[in-house]
Amino acid sequence: MQRKLLLCLAATAALAACKQEPAAPPAAAPTAPAPAPTHAFASAINAGDFGELVKTLASDEFEGRAPGSPGEELTVNYIRDQMQRIGLQPGNGDSWFQEVPMTETTADPNTVLKIQRGQDNQELKFGTDMVIGSRRGEPEIKIDASDMVFVGYGVDAPEQNWNDYAGQDWKGKTVVMFVNDPGFHVDDAKLFDGKRMTYYGRWTYKFEEAARKGAAAALIIHDTAGAAYGWDVVKNSWGGPQYDLPAAEDKEPRLQAQGWLSAEAARKLFADAGLDLDKAYKDANKRGFKPVPLQAALSLDLKSTIEQKKSRNVVGVLPGSKRADEAVLYMAHWDHLGKHEGEEGDNIYNGAVDNATGVAGILEIADAMAHQQTPPERSVVFLAVTLEESGLLGSQYYVNHPTFPLDKIAGVINIDAMSVNGRARDMTVTGFGSSELEDILKPLATAKGRTLHAETSVQSGFYFRSDHFNFAKAGVPALYADGGEDLIDGGVEAGKRAAEAYGKDHYHGPKDEYDPATWKVDGAIEDLELLYGVGQQLAGGDAWPNWYEGNPFKANRDAMMKGRSGEIGK
Template sequence: MPRILPLCAAVAAFALAACQREAPAPAATAPAPQPTANAAPAYAFSPDINAADFAELDKTLSSDAFEGRGPGTPGEDKSVEYIKSQMQRMGLKPGNNGDWFQTVPMVETTADPNTTLTLTVDGKPRTLKFGDDMVIGTTTGQKEIDIKDSPLVFVGYGVDAPEQHWNDYAGLDVKGKTVVMLVNDPGFHVHDASLFEGKRMTYYGRWTYKFEEAARQGAAAAIIIHDTEGASYGWDVVRNSWSGAQYDLPAKDDPNPRVPAQGWITGEQAKSLFADAGLDLDKLRAAANKRGFKAVPMNATLSLDLKSTTVDKQSRNVVGILPGSEHPDEAVVYMAHWDHLGKHDSEQTPDGKTDVIYNGAVDNGTGVSGILEIAGKFAGAPTPPKRSVLFVAVTLEESGLLGSEYYVAHPAIPLDKTVAVVNLDALSPIGKSRDITVVGMGSSELEDILKPIALQQGMTMHAESRPEAGSYFRSDHFNFAKAGVPALYVDSGEDLVDGGTAAGEAANKDYNDHRYHKPGDQYDAATWKLDGILAVLDSVYGVGEQLANDDAWPNWYKTNPFRAARDKMMAAKSAAPAK
């Protein structure tokens, strides 16, 4: 899961307002074809959603044989072929205009790990080491970025939000300069609920927006000061996510602006830098959370000789479809990203061993396994749905939601014929809960469909418990949302039947602290409890089943800024002459 636009003003204005259950006996079907990556004996899948099938899918996708599912690697080949084989097994058809795959062009950029960054204050240079003190890279596709003595300017949160009457760049010319900024939104670090959306992060708080805005302002480089609370993850996640090969869409396929060099600096290094420059970072952080903040020149410069290897490559989205019996041109979409971080330098796992493979069993082996289980249930139903159901396993989510961005620009089913999108990403194998999380709750009428179905599963709906983490902007549904298509992003609940909310929060914190974006994110038959995930899958299956068998077109709620795009899209469809 994550990394993630001229549309950001509207987005930021958005008030986002296990013990396994017993599996049914396997169906007496012919053994499924197995990919070369899975040397185990053939496994007979049931047509229903069940724990044994889910476990088989996840442990295969997250096995070492798939090498961490890195895009553009042999692990990708094994991953997409396995997903395709499962879709074929259950009887889906190729969903991308007769093809199982949608080719996504990408540029692979790998920064020299020996790259250093030099910060100079009063003629005294300070050299920062890649990984330990900072991470830096480029999305421009250039093999070398040479920056000499670029003046540093602290720009607070690096936000220009007209509808919030906030502009950290007001009266400022940063062309050729390096902007240094805080992560998250104005108001976050001082807990001022009157600013932006209070505790809930808006898109302005995401690092992707901040780099894009720095590019629009003409900066030579952009540096974010890391803090665990504001980012919602520790420095090790930043280091792991930004080291090794990085992927971007080619500039011709992505209209978003790009700053020549962008990266992060540790909080410790930032505090020391500011002190050397005669500034107090804590006082400036407080000042940056008040209206009328003015950017502060830092009396320091940045120099960087960034050498990278770049390779033009391709990755693939996997697209399968169950054609509708009455309206095959209309579709409900289930989506999950198959990619993870591949292989990196070795890191110690919680059991004290070292490992180089980032298996991604939770992130996002669970989501892919989930949509495949849902696909199997649809395909095994006695009658086909009236509308088509499309299953899309997208690539490059970890690189900034790029596979879904490309799909939205080149949809297999036109967006005005796409009824809704259901996204699954990093479900928690921590047991049955009394609740289901709707990330960005208060967004669309899809929640009205989900609510009674979830109640039948014994679950109430609630918003994410940590809205400051900005999860709504960190998964692939967001690209559909920006385009106007109603999207539902659900996650496991935390109010566990066994242990309550305290147990659920503790389990999720343990994952976030010890396994998220680390080699330890592995399938564990001894500790995983799948009944909670199965309840989520049954619920979102019910949403899709209802939509696929009626003629409803759910929309965003009236106060949601994405509604205007959907209304415009549907009005244009209605006005178009019949073909």
């Protein structure tokens, strides 16, 4: 997901496109050596070192850092070499690397959904009426006459006293649901978090919950406001190769098939069942909503091409001086969109802001922390993950195979697409109000004359679109903060113009290049100093921050910390 999305806030069209379409990793390539270092680095966080790191990672030589490409070899070796220079230790046993397996699935675009109601048969076409896919890594998925049931928002949230699935057996059924949270479409601030999307509003959650309930398939009804992007984004994102971890790597069940219905197809589906879609939106936002049979059965023969591929995370660690078995974790994704062969003109998608800045950021923090006067008492992990652009897969794999037990990780700090627009009077905390890590950040920011606030477009669920989310979902408190909108040089209007320009002209395109002539990195350096301060306090103390009360991830953290409750929240 991708804080990169926050840079697109002023550009509605750009926001719609951000973080929806997975990048396709090229085939694996021979090992290539990393470039020889030519820059003399200092230990303190500074603009010169930061710029040098970004310049190298975003250079044409690295070819856009696509997983599986020659650019991957250059990238992971360069990051490893920088970690060695800083004085870190290999973070995955005696290795700097963690191999990440991935499954590439390409659905047949000629696939149709067959809907039968009595003697009436209807076929929905891929891309026009629906999109469909499978995460099971199987070349063929067959579903025969699965009963279709409307389940409102498809949410089971005990802390909200809300369960759209209550009282029924869902095995083998196809569930149909709305995107976003209860309350969103009727503007009811009393339901969930009002306009602010929670985890329950994300389409990923809805498919996961349907699988946990035992459904065969799940379909989400698209609407532009609820999804925060148009149907074209859905169609483009679900067309072509899709990437996932192998099914054996997933601790959760997976649906046989999952996808989206266009608003037009959904309206007809409801009308044919004697239901009004507009009324369904109102009914689904009432407590006590009961699932509604759609008087139809779904059949599907989904054929897909399956390939198995690999990439790598890079892991370095600064061992703790007193409690080396406990850890604080900094992370950033190293991958971007690579080199687009056959594309005219500049065909290298360098990914300077997204996310050479984040990788440079964690390396700068590592250097400062490795050379601070008082060594950290806890270990500090510096994790550069792959396949963020393909669905947060590298971080998901790490969470499944952590180098420190998750109940030994005090907190995670994610850096993704730093602002290069200059210093700001504020700081954006994506998912503001989530965890007690913010209690550490706030006084540090206040001392710099900066205020913390949430992202502007809270309904879009940006917190769930970058790598920290996999840690959060597992229960580990995670902070995702940088940049600001109220620039010291130009105020809010200048911040909006910069955001719009990035979203329109640079994001996920070949113009996202390192530009020392126009970049103002003093703000990024100040952001890094603040994030360094958070980790410094956390690694130098014995506190165990938790999620705030009411946060959906708190239950998982409480469960993993059971037996150590006396340490939580110190």
